[in-house]
Amino acid sequence: MAPSLHPALNNGITKGNPNHPGGTLHCHCPSNRVTVTLSSNVAHNHACGCSKCWKPNNSLFAIVGVIPVDKLSVSSNASKLRIIDESAAIQRYACKDCGVHMYGRIAVEHPFKGLDFVHTELSGEAGWQEPQFAGFVSSIIEGGFPPNEMDGVRRRFRELGLETYDCLSPPLMDLIATAAAQKAGRLPAKL
Ligand SMILES: N[C@@H](CCC(=O)N[C@@H](CS)C(=O)NCC(=O)O)C(=O)O
Numbered sequence: 001m002a003p004s005l006h007p008a009l010n011n012g013i014t015k016g017n018p019n020h021p022g023g024t025l026h027c028h029c030p031s032n033r034v035t036v037t038l039s040s041n042v043a044h045n046h047a048c049g050c051s052k053c054w055k056p057n058n059s060l061f062a063i064v065g066v067i068p069v070d071k072l073s074v075s076s077n078a079s080k081l082r083i084i085d086e087s088a089a090i091q092r093y094a095c096k097d098c099g100v101h102m103y104g105r106i107a108v109e110h111p112f113k114g115l116d117f118v119h120t121e122l123s124g125e126a127g128w129q130e131p132q133f134a135g136f137v138s139s140i141i142e143g144g145f146p147p148n149e150m151d152g153v154r155r156r157f158r159e160l161g162l163e164t165y166d167c168l169s170p171p172l173m174d175l176i177a178t179a180a181a182q183k184a185g186r187l188p189a190k191l
Pocket residue numbers: 048049050051052053088089090091136139140142
């Protein structure tokens with residue numbers, strides 16, 4: 001079967017509810033599921049083509065959003081979680097049994113520290129913020145996608161109304177650059 005972008009993108013995007021209160025994520029195990037409770041909606045939800053983010057079967061992209069760390073708690077079977085790569089900036093906590101990534105936490109000094117990364121498709125509930133853009137699009141080539149088919153991938157995102165970037169969106173890249181300039185003393189700490 002030809003790979004799809006992602007199940008939440010293949011048939012058009014469903015708008016979320018701006019007042020969505022949150023919900024519970026669960027892993028794919030048939031029993032003893034790991035659950036993670038989120039007490040708010042996510043922000044900056046987007047498709048990510050990088051090789052590190054968890055993608056559902058046969059999908060080229062992950063969909064990942066952020067939530068403040070204090071709005072996230074592991075609500076069952078925490079002992080089944082393991083960190084995929086301790087050396088990564090984002091430590092991704094995955095279920096040992098089914099492999100699903102339940103959340104990613106930033107472990108280094110980073111402008112997004114304090115935010116966790118989550119996949120809202122792991123919840124049964126609707127209403128989460130819809131994807132806003134596609135990031136790390138060229139990275140799907142690193143996963144083995146043919147480079148000469150990239151125009152079609154970018155076209156499909158545009159048809160869905162999503163802009164494509166090969167890193168993050170300009171506002172997020174501006175935030176990262178601003179933090180770097182502040183750290184280097186080239187911009188004042190308070191802007
Ligand atoms: N081209 C690389 C990009 C990896 C990458 O930089 N991913 C981004 C988006 S999730 C990131 O911020 N990663 C930090 C991390 O994984 O710790 C790949 O596909 O592996």
